[in-house]
Amino acid sequence: MPVTGIGGFFFRSRDTKALADWYLTHLGVGAPENVWIWNQQAGPTVFAPFKEDSDYFAADHRWMLNLRVEGLDDLIASLKAAGIEVITKPEWxxxxxxxxxxxxHDPEGNPIELWEPASPPA
Known part of the structure; x- marks a missing residue:
């Protein structure tokens, strides 16, 4: 296959600098010297269209960004300490x-799912 991965994720913003800074500060997405470039760790990426009437994420959004994370509990604590609302549900x-x-949600209301993949069996 000629496709080797996702090369970018592009979306509209009312204040591109402020939003890029928010992603860098709270999620580590981007780099201080160039917020547009993000060198990621290798790992799984889920690419899945959802049914039009899915309730997996808000009906008023056509997409949801899913970020693979390590140390979800520490990240949740950090986000909450910064005043960012974090939603968790046992069924997830x-x-x-x-x-x-x-x-x-980022400051412009865009939904973000944080996913800590299961550890591989030892």
Whole structure:
């Protein structure tokens, strides 16, 4: 296959600098010297269209960004300390072989799912 991964994620913003700074500060997405470039760790990426009437994320959004994370509990604590609302639900973690989830919204209301994949068996 000629496609080797996702090369970018582009979306509209009312204040591109402020939003890029928010992602860098709270989620580590980007780099201080160039917020547009983000060198990621290798790992799984889920690419999945959802049914039009899915309730997995808000109906008024056509997409939801899912970020793979390490140390979800520490990240949740950091986000809450910064005044960012974090949503968790037990049913999101009902399949431990997939991992754990939390949800936040960026300052412009864009949905972000935080996914800590399950650790591979030892």
């Amino acid at each position: 973690d009902a399949t431990p072989e997939i991992g754990r989830f939390a949800r936040i």
